[in-house]
Amino acid sequence: MAHAAEGLYARDQNPVTSLMAEEGIRAMAQALRGIVRDPIDVAARSKALYASWLCGTVLGTVGMALHHKLCHALGGSFGLPHAQTHTIILPHALAYNTNAAPQAMKRIALAINADDAGCGMYDFAKEVGAPMSLREIGMHQDDLDRAADIVCANPYWNPQPIDRGRIRSLLQDAFDGVKPRTWKI
8 A cells, every 4th residue: 555655646656657556545445454354355355466466566667755765764774574664654654745745645545535644544554453553563762763864864755855853753653653643844
């Protein structure tokens, strides 16, 4: 879902990748809800495969932004698990970018049947039983400053300018597992 979400506000997105991204998010949300209800539901698992293909195709076609930079730094520098890190960071990265990419956020919210992309993605992750905090997956409080420094030292392009203080706050929120904040940027 993160690949598709970032694909909606990528600098090089286009109408075709945006359609694929929105459909990938929608299909994955439906699939995961079905799999949680019944882990051997073949139709839900088939839908998850379809959604994965869509999201992966978007990733291979357009560039990524802050969310992926955060996850690459956390996984590569602190050994955090890939999928769980993406799940925890995504709501916070979406909230960070809400003001700079309002159309993308509307499409994401619509795809997951929510009013707000960041909070809706947080609620969705909780609904399907995903880990909600970086602490849960092995991040140490003492490493948050270093993580913020790594992200800000060589940031990826992002629709919202990268601000070290805000990145550090985002990481703290993700560490604590709280709902994403509304950023006044």
